[in-house]
Amino acid sequence: MNTTLNGQPDTPQKTRSLHVTFSLAKHGIEVAEVLRNPAPARLYEEALAHEKGSAISSTGALIARSGEKTGRSPKDKRVAHHPEVTDDVWWGDVNIEMEPDSFDALQQQAVNYLNTRDRLYVIDAYAGWDPRYRVKVRVICERAYHALFMHNMLIRPNREELADFGEPDYTIYNAGRLAANQELPGVTSSTSVSLCLSRGEFVILGTEYAGEMKKGVFTIMNYIMPKQGVLSMHCSANEGHDGDVSVFFGLSGTGKTTLSADPRRRLIGDDEHCWTDEGVFNIEGGCYAKAIGLDPRAEPEIYNAIRFGAVLENVVYDPVTREVDYHDGSITENTRCSYPIEFIPNARLPCVGGTPKNVIFLTCDAFSVLPPVSKLTPAQAMYHFISGYTAKVAGTEMGVTEPQATFSACFGAPFLVLHPTHYAELLAEKIRATGVQVWLVNTGWTGGPYGEGRRMSLAHTRAIIDAIHDGSLKDQETVTDPTFGVQVPLQCHGVPDEVLIPAKTWADPAAYEEMAQHLAGLFHKNFQAYADQASPEIVAAAPRVGEMA
Ligand SMILES: Nc1ncnc2c1ncn2[C@@H]1O[C@H](COP(=O)(O)OP(=O)(O)OP(=O)(O)O)[C@@H](O)[C@H]1O
Ligand SMILES: O=C([O-])CC(=O)C(=O)O
Ligand SMILES: [Ca+2]
Ligand SMILES: [Mn+2]
Secondary structure: OOOOOOOOOOHHHHHHHHOOOHHHHHHEOOOOEEOOOOOOOHHHHHHHHHHOOOOEEEOOOOEEEEOOOOOOOHEEEEEEEEEEHHHOOOOOHHHHHEEEHHHHHHHHHHHHHOOOOOOEEEEEEEEEEOOOOEEEEEEEEOOOHHHHHHHHHHHHEEEEEOOOOOOOOEEEEEEEOOOOOOOOOOOOOOOOOEEEEOOOEEEEEOOOOHHHHHHHHHHHHHHHHOOOOOEEEEEEEEEOOOOEEEEEEOOEEEEEHHHHOOOOOOEEOEEEEOOOOOOOEOOOOEEEEEOOOOOOOEEEEEEHHOOOOOOOOOEEEOOOOOOOOOOOOOOOOOOOEEEEEOOOOOOOOOOOOOOOOOEEEEEEOOOOOOEEEEEEEEHHOOOOOOOEEEOOOOOOOOOOOOOOEEHHHOOOHHHOOOOOOHHHHHHHHHHHHOEEEEEEEOOOEOOOOOOEEEEOOOHHHHHHHHHHHHOOOOOOEEEOOOOOOEEEOOOOOOHHHHHHHHHOOOOOOOHHHHHHHHHHHHHHHHHHHHHHOOOOOHHOOOOOOOOOO
């Protein structure tokens, strides 16, 4: 076992001498008890004693409730507009500007509130497995559940690293139980997730959804990595026996976590990575899997990771047996589980890998139009990366209850800080330099749109991924999709031929045609915002509208 992964001292004695007294005076916080990097067992005890709705599941996971907010709140995210960041930030719907005075007031509100608590938790840990790019993150929070979540999601320092930690580069103030002061300019609801890039501070008010914290760290990486020529990516990554790396880009719910947990490959990470001159590294120390409908036969690695130390969020369980009903979405569709990456049996530790051999764009197409797998030219890859098409499925963002078409630049617009073209240019360079093959994989609907067809079988998608990895798909004969222009393999081991061609899965070919044109139109409309910055080759890689073959 890699010692850097095990930040917990071996004996209670050592725990006491290292962790009990810890000063947050530098943050303006003085409370009676500050527990720094407590052991998971201690955090269980704390959660059970102090947090309503906590329980231990039959498999040993800590069950927690996040309260009213059970998904991220992207509309309540703000970025402090300091002059030094003016030219860097992609201002608009994703990075909504906030006056620095408002940010300061929110931070003060959070600090004042944290000061009223009897006891706080601090997690000091790292983001980024490559030592050249590692950043120090401090989480200050009121809830033991949040502390255990970030213990799982960040990279755990060993004892020496913790002793030498010093001052953090970034600090998260989580006062999620307190409503944000809506009187402040720029605060438009009781929820506020705000970021000060210049000072490296992140303030959470009015939401206890834990995912905000991990995506806050990702947002920071999306700011600082491209400035160093490193591409930060909303993707999962894994590695084959001969060291071949695949990255799987995709918006929430498209299959990053599900498909990267693969018994034949070592898991590098499930959600956030960076691509450097040497290869890829995971930003995180853990995974955050969707738990809804989790089936031990279909996803055994994830199912078996739900044990002591894991945090199960917003699941429903039997009050007698403490068995979790993974099919019950009555609290939220976005039930989640976080666990340290080493809970996946074939995790790649440290979580780094070489230069990717395959890049896979995952999309969950609710229109049932995109082929289950296709090959993209470099120009098509750029077009699809900038477009970032998927259907948002219920759950991860508040207010989304049924699939809706969405375009999210770089398959992760909510987390971008710079204009999408910066990330796209970095990816284009990588594709040019490495000749990596880019694939588009539709994990969404087949046989008709949402409501008529059904979700692509996971077994078929896994067979497609296997065929990408064993090299067999690359050499298959292909046909050009008449609308999207992408190369569609005619055969794939483990997938019926007719499933590979979406038009053939529809009862009514004319209805398919119409839907394909509809989606192509949506692509065009969305791309207008980027057309003036894209090369003629990329513009020409757009789907065809009107003049059908
Ligand atoms: N064909 C399929 N391919 C992939 N996932 C599928 C498929 N069919 C159903 N699913 C389900 O879709 C969900 C995919 O979610 P997953 O956790 O992998 O999303 P993600 O891309 O990691 O999103 P996030 O960024 O929110 O973590 C899982 O619940 C999985 O069981
Ligand atoms: O952030 C979350 O809550 C989960 C996630 O990975 C995403 O939405 O991409
Ligand atoms: Ca995931
Ligand atoms: Mn994600």
